[in-house]
Amino acid sequence: MGKAVWRRIAILAECECNITLPTTTERTQIVEMFTAVRENVTPPASHMNMLSYSNEMQKVAADWVSKCLFWYPNFNAINMILQDTKDFQNHFQTASFYANQAKNYNYDNNTCKGNCRYYKLMVWENSTEVGCAYNECPGKNNKKE
Template structure:
């Protein structure tokens, strides 16, 4: 997913990829954030998405302000995520302006806009077999995961 995020952010465009045109993005969803603040960092940009939580009302699944990015990131069936950031040149009011573009690409089993992003209740009570609860999220048990980036086995905690 990180590779797909890097591939898209390298284009320096302010729109998300259309999976019907860009086939690599089929079965994914994306978050794209453009910031013109000079002191923006990756961490600050992603943290801003977390702040959208205050605008989300779980009970009736509505936003009182901007919260679409937040709803996408917390979606329960999100299975993989990768993000990338790049400083790009943009034109704002006929003036060349640097902008930080952050793209996150994630696999999601299902996303329907009128559905709630998760079920209310105690965390991790519906984790699938071979998963454990880590930071209130279901995580595949490390012994069951094949590492794509390393040749060693991680110790069990």
């Protein structure tokens, strides 16, 4: 049998607050929001994995945002969504914005007309976990080390 590939999504947000982790209710809402987007892909998915909230992915996200580096790290088998926001509650609106990127995605040839990177991460059929963290990053560092 072939080697299974699992994808994980760590959602990172820089905001004007100390490192904050989602509450139990917010974790449930995040998974429900991602699941709703994943259940409505066109064409319908035939092998979509179930998504669950991961404390491990939350730790990856928290460790990364604690550094206040606004660029994408190169983690093996972990995809990241990095969002700059002033309101950590805004992450639900942000995820809706990413879901709207579906209109830019062409399934037949796997291309984007405009930006659809985050939508593709949300609906990747092999994704199995999601985790989130938020941090205040005044004077954020945009330079890659």
